[in-house]
Amino acid sequence: MAQTEDHLHPNETQRIEAFSDGVFAIAITLLIIEIGVPHVGGGESLASALGDLWPSYGAYVLSFVMIGIYWANHHSFFRLFVRTDHYFLMLNVLFLMAIAFLPFPTAVLGEYLDDSAQRDIAVRLYAFALLLPAVGWLLVWLYANARGLVDERLAPDYIRFLTAQYLLSNALYAGALLLSFLNAWIALTIVVGLTLLYLLPPRRPRFIQ
Amino acid sequence: MAQTEDHLHPNETQRIEAFSDGVFAIAITLLIIEIGVPHVGGGESLASALGDLWPSYGAYVLSFVMIGIYWANHHSFFRLFVRTDHYFLMLNVLFLMAIAFLPFPTAVLGEYLDDSAQRDIAVRLYAFALLLPAVGWLLVWLYANARGLVDERLAPDYIRFLTAQYLLSNALYAGALLLSFLNAWIALTIVVGLTLLYLLPPRRPRFIQ
Amino acid sequence: MAQTEDHLHPNETQRIEAFSDGVFAIAITLLIIEIGVPHVGGGESLASALGDLWPSYGAYVLSFVMIGIYWANHHSFFRLFVRTDHYFLMLNVLFLMAIAFLPFPTAVLGEYLDDSAQRDIAVRLYAFALLLPAVGWLLVWLYANARGLVDERLAPDYIRFLTAQYLLSNALYAGALLLSFLNAWIALTIVVGLTLLYLLPPRRPRFIQ
Amino acid sequence: MAQTEDHLHPNETQRIEAFSDGVFAIAITLLIIEIGVPHVGGGESLASALGDLWPSYGAYVLSFVMIGIYWANHHSFFRLFVRTDHYFLMLNVLFLMAIAFLPFPTAVLGEYLDDSAQRDIAVRLYAFALLLPAVGWLLVWLYANARGLVDERLAPDYIRFLTAQYLLSNALYAGALLLSFLNAWIALTIVVGLTLLYLLPPRRPRFIQ
Numbered sequence: 001m002a003q004t005e006d007h008l009h010p011n012e013t014q015r016i017e018a019f020s021d022g023v024f025a026i027a028i029t030l031l032i033i034e035i036g037v038p039h040v041g042g043g044e045s046l047a048s049a050l051g052d053l054w055p056s057y058g059a060y061v062l063s064f065v066m067i068g069i070y071w072a073n074h075h076s077f078f079r080l081f082v083r084t085d086h087y088f089l090m091l092n093v094l095f096l097m098a099i100a101f102l103p104f105p106t107a108v109l110g111e112y113l114d115d116s117a118q119r120d121i122a123v124r125l126y127a128f129a130l131l132l133p134a135v136g137w138l139l140v141w142l143y144a145n146a147r148g149l150v151d152e153r154l155a156p157d158y159i160r161f162l163t164a165q166y167l168l169s170n171a172l173y174a175g176a177l178l179l180s181f182l183n184a185w186i187a188l189t190i191v192v193g194l195t196l197l198y199l200l201p202p203r204r205p206r207f208i209q
Numbered sequence: 210m211a212q213t214e215d216h217l218h219p220n221e222t223q224r225i226e227a228f229s230d231g232v233f234a235i236a237i238t239l240l241i242i243e244i245g246v247p248h249v250g251g252g253e254s255l256a257s258a259l260g261d262l263w264p265s266y267g268a269y270v271l272s273f274v275m276i277g278i279y280w281a282n283h284h285s286f287f288r289l290f291v292r293t294d295h296y297f298l299m300l301n302v303l304f305l306m307a308i309a310f311l312p313f314p315t316a317v318l319g320e321y322l323d324d325s326a327q328r329d330i331a332v333r334l335y336a337f338a339l340l341l342p343a344v345g346w347l348l349v350w351l352y353a354n355a356r357g358l359v360d361e362r363l364a365p366d367y368i369r370f371l372t373a374q375y376l377l378s379n380a381l382y383a384g385a386l387l388l389s390f391l392n393a394w395i396a397l398t399i400v401v402g403l404t405l406l407y408l409l410p411p412r413r414p415r416f417i418q
Numbered sequence: 419m420a421q422t423e424d425h426l427h428p429n430e431t432q433r434i435e436a437f438s439d440g441v442f443a444i445a446i447t448l449l450i451i452e453i454g455v456p457h458v459g460g461g462e463s464l465a466s467a468l469g470d471l472w473p474s475y476g477a478y479v480l481s482f483v484m485i486g487i488y489w490a491n492h493h494s495f496f497r498l499f500v501r502t503d504h505y506f507l508m509l510n511v512l513f514l515m516a517i518a519f520l521p522f523p524t525a526v527l528g529e530y531l532d533d534s535a536q537r538d539i540a541v542r543l544y545a546f547a548l549l550l551p552a553v554g555w556l557l558v559w560l561y562a563n564a565r566g567l568v569d570e571r572l573a574p575d576y577i578r579f580l581t582a583q584y585l586l587s588n589a590l591y592a593g594a595l596l597l598s599f600l601n602a603w604i605a606l607t608i609v610v611g612l613t614l615l616y617l618l619p620p621r622r623p624r625f626i627q
Numbered sequence: 628m629a630q631t632e633d634h635l636h637p638n639e640t641q642r643i644e645a646f647s648d649g650v651f652a653i654a655i656t657l658l659i660i661e662i663g664v665p666h667v668g669g670g671e672s673l674a675s676a677l678g679d680l681w682p683s684y685g686a687y688v689l690s691f692v693m694i695g696i697y698w699a700n701h702h703s704f705f706r707l708f709v710r711t712d713h714y715f716l717m718l719n720v721l722f723l724m725a726i727a728f729l730p731f732p733t734a735v736l737g738e739y740l741d742d743s744a745q746r747d748i749a750v751r752l753y754a755f756a757l758l759l760p761a762v763g764w765l766l767v768w769l770y771a772n773a774r775g776l777v778d779e780r781l782a783p784d785y786i787r788f789l790t791a792q793y794l795l796s797n798a799l800y801a802g803a804l805l806l807s808f809l810n811a812w813i814a815l816t817i818v819v820g821l822t823l824l825y826l827l828p829p830r831r832p833r834f835i836q
Binding site: 435436439440442443444446447448449450451453455456457458460463464465468478479482483486487489490493617618619620 | 653654657660712713728731
């Protein structure tokens, strides 16, 4: 297990970040093609057909902002990693798999949010899909800490703060998922609220003096 | 708010630009998959079916050039930013959300431009969708100026020129949107005219001697 | 016109190449999603349905190789440009518009190549679509030469060789397009032959001693 | 053939890797859009419609991990190449063509895995499609060795180890393809098993002392 001894080849970090940025950029941009052009016949109105897509526009904005926030965080915190190993790469791939999955539940939410018979399932899938990258990122972080891949000049209480924050984030998304079994709108409100919260700037890294 | 004091880590700018370039490149390339292959039956002619797609080809060219111009401008002016902060990143994400949205109104315009009953709505959506990135870019620029993220060696009158230009651009797209309630063709002519205008080279940055 | 005096900011070339590479990579990878999964009913065979897609597989391979060759050439010759200006960027965007368009005629060719009634039109569209990036690249090259954006250490006869090669390439694709009005298979053979020819290594840049 | 004498321009490697990373990132992210949103009518349940998509989720995870592993390997081993030539670029394009093809057989597998009449064909296509990038990568490697593009400080036994490993990998995928003619589930088990095996870290490069 001498592998973790390696210092990160600077070019290597750049390729991990470039590949991750690619997946973020593609997942975020693919969101729009899940919104199909409405096909209206003779007597129908395009205006009302476009209006009927409001849940799709809402789901688009919500997922776009979520992926954007994950990108910004990935961007900020990847600089804290100074070494890498094979399993770290694989966990990053797992995390990206959760990000790349998001266009599907977003499209399902957009299609069924205003369908009272199916709304609950659509929101449950969406809450579950938002929990996945939170779990993935937590695993990346815990693994990086356990294997000493994190910059050792980081203040220990800052590391503890981040661990606590990621655990809390997982708990909140898990809570939203559980609540979605009771009431879809409450679960969705929590998910939107969490997104707004994450729009606030993250606490800045603190290093040992 | 000590955050704006930070000088931009060069690697950080590169990742913002790389992510933005990714979104530009994907949005611009996704435009084509909104044009579906026409399905023609026994007696029909593929030639006339392909010809009937002229509004889609036109919308493809128009949106491709628009996104290309935004990319070139983003590319030119991002070098004027020498610092960054979290909200700047978030506003850039908002701007990219407007860029990534463009394949949808482009597809709607392509489908309904030659349908006299629905043309007005399709043009209105398109004019609205072109206003969105103009607003987004103005917000990025105003925020960057307000928080001192812009290179302080830029000549003040050049900064005022850019602010005026971005405000004018917003006014013109808003005007096109308003005019689309009167006449779709006039609104579309303004939008095409603006695009041709933006093909001209931007005024080059002037620095304090 | 002092603009052409500027030496290319190294970061700037990288962003043009990165954006272009993004469009190449996306256009080339989007080719596959134009091949729809066949839907077979009870008595039908998936094997024969997959077999019936042979024109789509062929068109996929042909267009993939074409875009790959354009990428490799763009990659080789962009290093010969040592300055840039706004219109050069815009011509590069025009060239990329022709590249990004290719998934559409590829899909049309895949769908109608084995339909004797529509084959001619599909091949004509494909030959026309292959002419477009050839024209676009010629314009990029001629403009760069006319405005002195090309490395002045390049041997004049090498520049003349490239100009002749690009003109010939345009003539051959234009010829394939014209021949497609006589016989689709001959036109397609020329197009495939040209692609095989371009698989040969390009002549290497010669510099003035 | 003096071409192989050239040392790899560092910027050039970066562009090959950037383009390859782009194709990897796009192919991996496109996997999700092959899973269509289920359309359920009045009496039907979205939950069971989403549940019925289990083969699609499974195929998504399997192909995502496979492409992720190929990316990580491409990423590790491309640093062993210190020179390049035109045919090397073309073989890399061929390899990427096999990677970019994967979303299609993945979608076919997802659609027909639980259809007992068509399962065999879907698994056969999938096993064949996994053999293709294995063959492509072997060709890249053998060519690079034959033309002396590989870092000459690599230990000869390490080079022999890699060649043996790539040959074995080809043999195993070819075996899975052959077995798919006997039993689809056995073939699929081998494919999944190989994927799990490749999740283990690759042996690290050894250099001559």
